[in-house]
Amino acid sequence: MAPSQTADVGSAEWWLTRLWDELANRRKYADCMRQYYSGDHPLPMIQDKARPAFQRLLKQARSNYVGLVVDATAERIQVDGFRLGDEKVGDDEAWRIWQASSMDADSDLLVTEAVKVGRAFALVAPNPNDASTPIITAEDATQAIVAYEPGSRRERAAGLKTWLDDWTGLLMATVYLPDGLYKFQAPKPLHGVTKPKWEQREVEDEEWPAPNPLGVVPLVEIQNRPDLLGEAHSEIEDVLDIQDRINKTLIDRMMAQEFSAFRQRWMTGYEVPVDDNGQAIEPFKAAVDRLWVIEDENVKVGEFSATDLRPYLDSIESDVQHMAARTRTPAQYLLGKLSNVNGETLKATESGLVSKVRQRQRPLGEGLEEIVRLYLRAAGDPRDLAALEVIWHNPEFRTEGELVDALVKMSTLGVPREALWERWGASQTEIAQWREQSDQQAARILGGDPASLFGPKPDMTTDPAAADGNPY
Template identity: 75%
Template sequence: MGSAEWWLKRLYDELGKRREYAEVMRGYYSGDHPLSRLTDKAKEGFQRLLRQSRSNYVGLVVDATAERIQVDGVRIGGSEVGDEEAWRIWQANNLDADADLIMTEAVKCSRSFMLVAPNPADPETPFVTGEDMSQSIVAYLPGSRRERAAGLKAWEDDWTGDLMATVYLPGGIYKFRAPKPKSSVQASPKWEPREVQGEAWPAPNLLGVVPLVEIPNRPDLLGNAMSEIEDVLDIQDRINKTLIDRMMAQEFAAFRQRWMTGYEVPTDDNGQPIEPFKAAVDRLWVIEDDNVQIGEFQATDIGPYLRAVEADVRDMAARTRTPSQYLLGAMVNISGDALKAAESGLVSKVKQRQRPFGEAIEEVVRLYLRAAGDDRDLSAIEVIWHNPEFRTEGELVDALMKMSSLGVPHEALWERWGASQTEIAMWRDQRAQAADRLMAGDVAALYGPKPPETEAEDGGETSG
């Protein structure tokens, strides 16, 4: 117990269970919902209608949440602005773009991961990567939800087809390889140590802690996490069922079916009935027998199906706190205050999700700064989140002017404006340069260049 091989088997088995969960959530998110069950005889004829009946509302729920979770910087200690060195390493690893993928994955599948590793070519810029929950897993010490005991990343090599695994322990990093099992019922993979040329086995863990960090969505006190759409999949299935019923009605009962009585249907030489009339806009039906009666059935009203779908969508909107106009696309004559009130639930939810995300990202920043040799006190780290609330430019400027009158520092105002940490650093430098020039007697630094004086102002004549 506690060896690399023990952790490999334990975590790999648990990872297999999580993969099944992730595949279900990914399928729903991408619109690949399970089709309604049909008999084998009916399946071929109705397969097209089944595919067309799926309408992906849960994907909108995920996107509406994830698109508002954006990291703008990292603040260390009591600093008013983001830390330049932490943000430099963040950007050097393309995390200003990949963070969106990491957050979306967590919202969609319940969790994602980030991995920190030293960079031998540039020790001051460690590697930081986002990892998928179907390939990564972390185990915690008993009784703890934060102190990591071990981590595993397992994947299938695209070139060789072999299974690869890396076990992360505080005392070392162990790499394994195994042939891919030929069937799903085959026994567990037969793992063997995977030695890398020029690298010891096990490789030393220079950080001294498990460098794989979990980013959980909707965590509980037992350490479990939940996808944003897990508890509304039944509603999505109900919507799809209503849509397939509507498609069936449109296909077979959305036209007026005619009937006729008292008419002797003619037959051909083989005794097969011949269609008596051909319907077209340029044809006329003529029946000379007074006993013949013709009528038509009413077409199926698809209005109840549409109203049922709208009711289910509203249930989903209420459960996920997603504004109904996002899902229904209906927004007519809505005032700014009403729109803000409609989005208040989504904004509150996003802020709630940011808290566990922020704790995980703070640990990642702490790890990569330590790997870069930063010896500062990193106990107090705070993630700077982009404001999830949408405001008009006029509303935002008015609010910032009022805050400025209360003495709020410019850096804080720039941050609330939505400026990136790079822009804030540039503006701060420009302000400091202007102050230095002013102290040196350069009045133009404050008031701008003096306009050139005309001859009239100097007492000279002007031309007519």
């Protein structure tokens, strides 16, 4: 069922078929990255005849280093707020709506998902109960997809979200186009069937298609490591082979341990006794409280040397270092080795990771900024949102003493207090509280009312005079 044979190009049915097929192909990649991240790696390769005997060891011979790579990157990518135009601090209205949809927490899920599988999605929808507070939801990369206009990597032409309804057992799909939302459903496909039989989904008290008040595709893609062809890449896709090598070395080491857990002994010149049936009897029983006594002076006893496991351990450490170098993850994160290291050395070892995180923030920020533009527009914000930018938490770890010293020096250069609080790591909510407390304290000293001294804070969403970013 090719799209051109079933529906007109550009119609909702055409987009549904096209995007469903594309999403099915992407799921394979996303599922693979997700399995590696969770430690569910393919079992190491060994000889087929040995596989049943070592099935237990095979499942134990997987050490999840790629999961650490993802976590080490994602944990340093944290959204602290959004700045509009020449504002010195984050925009209160943008942060209010962001928090109202719990995106201060869900943004961590979005970032981790994008770092893990290459992309994540967010959906913006009007709030029927409060027009000033649109709804933002985080969407999974295996359930959502966006198509772009030919020749563009940012102008969205269509979007698709699909999911399995647990209540009805039906496969649901919504096609997002600038002129409307088209809803479909289909019976859950049988195993091996990839083409659902879609039909129009009837929704009570809702017209077909449902109107799209935003006028643009409300599904936004957040990409990690995008290229010029529009493809996004997982942070671990090019180190999976290294992870497989580590797992193979682990099973070899565990097999060596299994065979050489006890040193094998040998004996020459000794006649092994037999029972009445001619079966050999074990001549000695080994124990800590037993003594072997051999009266025949011609008998010689010895033991084979134990297997040296050091080469296996060195091989694993070498592969881990290769992974650390390729992903710019500090080796001490993966190897757990850190001793007698001063602050400057530690900072140098993490410089690669910090630089990588700052590089990843730029493409991730483009998607997040588009989300904010969408929900501010949906809330009726009249301001020019072209200069919107994400305020990222500083990915560089510093001690409190180092940070305070740097902020004190910056204050002598005339850096505004709000900017210093932001550098300290305060959230936008904390900055607003501190600013209010600081103004109240100054008002008490000057002997006046804060509103009369500093002026009432304007409504940034309705007051055109406030569009210059001045919060007072």
